[in-house]
Each structure stands twice: as structure tokens, then as C-alpha cells.
Amino acid sequence: MGSGIEHEERFRRIYAANFEPLLAYAMRRVEQPEDAADVVADTFLVAWRRSRDLPPEAEVRLWLYGVARRVLANHHRAGARRDRLGDRLRQRIRFAVAVDPGSQVPERLTVQAALARLGKLDREVLMLTFWEGLEPREAAAVLRVSPAVVRSRLSRARARFRDLVGDDLGPPGHVLDVMPAGTWEEGR
Template identity: 85%
Template sequence: MGSGTEHEDRFRRVYAVNFEALLAYAMRRVDQPDDAADVVAETFLIAWRRSRDMPPEAEVRLWLYGVARRVLANHHRAGTRRERLGERLRQRLRNGVAVDPGSQVPERLTVRAALARLGELDREVLTLTCWEGLEPREAAAVLQVSPTVVRTRLSRARARMRNLVGDDLGPPGHVLDVMTVRTSEEGR
């Protein structure tokens, strides 16, 4: 494509010529002007990163629309996820109002103190599986270790937690339940 300056000059031209058209495109597809601005900014960021793939200027607007379309799809998916999460949180709050969160404080402090005594990898394996609800293979991907390592560490960490905390917090095998706030749905 030529020197860095030529590359920057071309990008500036593409930006100047196409900004308003892309903004109008985004404005017609989102509810809030701020969201349209975010879509356009993300589109041009991707265009900058992939500018070596940009077609000739006569075709670049269509290419930018394609990029913007994918950015909008991600934006809409994220918005849907946020709405679902917000509704789940509102439902949890409505269902959990009768529970006194203070009643679990001593147990939570005990569990946190026991967690602090575990090695870093054991603690991370345990919290990723218990708090985040990840499967051992998913935790392995996050930690960049093998699933076998995660399963071994998880078994050892659970046994160590039972030894550190004891069975005072509930039936054996359920000592980690106090690490999360239970809703009526989860309190099976």
C-alpha cells in the first residue's frame, strides 16, 4: 500500500468521505444517538486495523457498511444480553427481599478466610467453578491449563475447604453454598 503517511492519508480520506453516511446508517438502526456514535467509532476502529484489507475507494463504503452491520449485530446481541441480565437481576431482587443478607455474614467471612489459605491456582479453580459456574474444561481454558489439572486441583481444593471450614456451615459437600447468594430458584 505504500508508506505509513500514504496509508494514513488514505484512511483520513475514507473517514471524511464516509463518516456522515455511516452515522446516518447507524442512526436508523439504533434507539439512542450515543449508540450510533459508538457503532461508527467501532466501525472506523476496525477499518483502521484492517485498512490493508480495504477495497478501492469506489467500493469502500459498501465494505464499511458490512463492517458496521457486524458491529450493529454485536451491539444488538449485547443489548439483548444486558436486558435479559437486568430482568434476571430484578427478579432476584424481588424474590430475595425477604432474606436477611446479614444472616450469612459469619459464614461468608469463614469461607473467605479459608479461601485465602488456598494456593492461588486452587483458589481460582474453586471460584471459577463455584462462583462463575464454569465447567472444569471451561475453567481450564480460562486458566490455560489442562482440564485434568483443573479436576485434580478442584478435588484437592474442595477437600481442603472442608478441612478448613468443617461441616459447621451445613451438610457435607455443601459448604461452598454460602459463597453465593441463593435465590428461591437456586435453593433447591
Template identity: 75%
Template sequence: MSSGTDYEDRFRRVYASNFHPLLAYALRRAEQPEDAADVVAETFLVAWRRGHGMPADAEVRLWLYGVARRVLANHHRTGLRRERLGERLRQRIRGAVTADPGSEVPERLAVQAALARLSELDREVLTLTVWEGLEPREVAGVLGVSPAVVRTRLSRARARLRDLVGDDLAPPGHVLGVVTAPAPKEGR
């Protein structure tokens, strides 16, 4: 039991005498103070895990600098990977973002106002079906209702929207016509 206590006592001494020099080392090399704190914490975690392999007290600081150097290198690599991933995601999002169909029509304010007058569930059923391209069974899964409820709500929402915006606002194939068209029969 005393070996565990000796191990903990040694670690405490190593930590107390090396924390500030390691923090200063990390602060000079990390972009953010929070990153430096993470590097020091990770360095001492490695020291704790490898405590029995730590060199003698005269060499321990140099060993800790070496550990901190590797932790910093990993931190920088992780940061670069995160930046590259972020850039790839931003490019994909830019490529995947399509214009809101309601914004492509001159009557978009009328459509938005009409949509706002629908109940929240009817509006969600309609937009998930039309703008997101989901089938009624898929919409049912998203909303946690039965497909029959979705089909009924969709039919009513389209009819109500047609009443609110008028039947003759859109030529065939126009977004308004698609939004207000009767629901197609879903394949079983």
C-alpha cells in the first residue's frame, strides 16, 4: 500500500514543481490559452499513466517537455484536420443548399402568409412533403403520427392553402401549383 502512496506523493511533487513551466511552454506554442491548458492537462495525464516509467527527478522536466511537445503536435494535427473537415463541410453545404421554392415565386409573401395561417402540424406536413420530398409514411415517422393522419392533414393543408392563395395564381409546374396540388396516391 505504501508504494501506491509513494507513487501519488511523487506525482504530486512532479506536478507542483513542473506545472507552471509546462503551462508557460504550452502558452507560447498554442493559439489559445484554453488549448494550452488542455495540452498541460493531457501531458500530466500521460505522466500519471506512465508514472512508473517517469525518469528520475533530475530528468523528469525534460521528459515532460517531450510529452508536451508530442501532445502539442497531436493538438495541431487535430486542429488542421478539423479545419479541413470544416472547409469540406462548408463546400458541401454551399453545393447542397438550394433556394427555398417559396422564394422563387413573386407571390412568396402571399404563400408565406398563407402557410403561417395553417396549423403548425399542417404546415410541417406540407413543407416536409413538398419541400423536403418526403413520402407520407416518412413524414409520419418524423412527426410521430400515423401515415393516415399525414395523408389527411396533407390533403386538408393543400386545400386550405389553395383557398388562401387562390387557384389561378400559378401556371402548371409552378411552385404554387406543386404546393397546392392534390396529394398523389402513395405506392403501397
């Protein structure tokens, strides 16, 4: 029992003696102070998990710097991955807005008004098949209804939407990027 208490006391001493130097080390290597706090916390988590293997207290700071260095490398790799993912997401959003007729205000308002007049299930069936590009059987799985229900709702929703907007949307599964602005005026 005494060795457990001694073990905890040693860790507390190591923590108290090394927290501020490790925080300063991390702060000089990250952009945000909260990232430095995360690096220090992760470093001490590793130290706690491996506390029975820690070197003598005279050498422990160097060991902690080595752990912090690896934690920082992981932090920077994760940040680079997040940045790349963010860039890809921003590109996809720009592309989606560029090809989405809803990005053009008059058409968007017309489409939104027409969609609002559809029933909830009809609207969702139409949006899943046209905007999301799902097949009726896939939309049925998402909505937890039979494919037959989706097909009949899709047929009815397309007809109602066509009446409201005055334009045919094309075959099921196509994205709504095929509606040029001029077509809206022609169908009215």
C-alpha cells in the first residue's frame, strides 16, 4: 500500500516541478494557448500511464520534453489534416452553391416557396432524389418506407412541384442544376 502512495507523491512532485516549464515549451510551439494546455495535459497523461517507468527525477524533465515533442508532432499532423479537410469541405460547399440553382436568389425563392407547399414526406422524397441524387430505393431506406411509397410520392411531388414552379425537373436522381434561369420565365 505504501508504494502506491509513494508512487502518487512522486508523480505529484514531477507534475508540480515540470508543469510550468512544459507549458512554456508548448506555448512557444503552438498558435493558440489552449492548444498548449492540451499538449501539456496529453504529456502528463502519458507520464501518468507510464509513471512506473519514469526516469529518475533529475532526468524526468528531458523525458517529458521528449514526450511533449511527440505530442506536438501529433498535434501538428492533426491540425494539418483538419486544415486539408476544411479546405476540401470549403471547395465542396463552393461547388455545391455554384451548381445549386438555389444559389440564385429569384430561383431559390421560387423553389423554396414551391417546396414549402408540398407535404413533408413529398418534399423530403423530392429533395432526397433530386438534390441528394438518391435512387427511390435508397430514399426509401432513409425514410424507412417502402420503395413503392417513395415512387408514388415522387411522382406526385414532381407533378405538384411542376405545377407550382412551371418547369420539369428532369428524371429522378438528377441534381437540380439543370434549370437555367431562362426556363423559369418560359414556364410561367
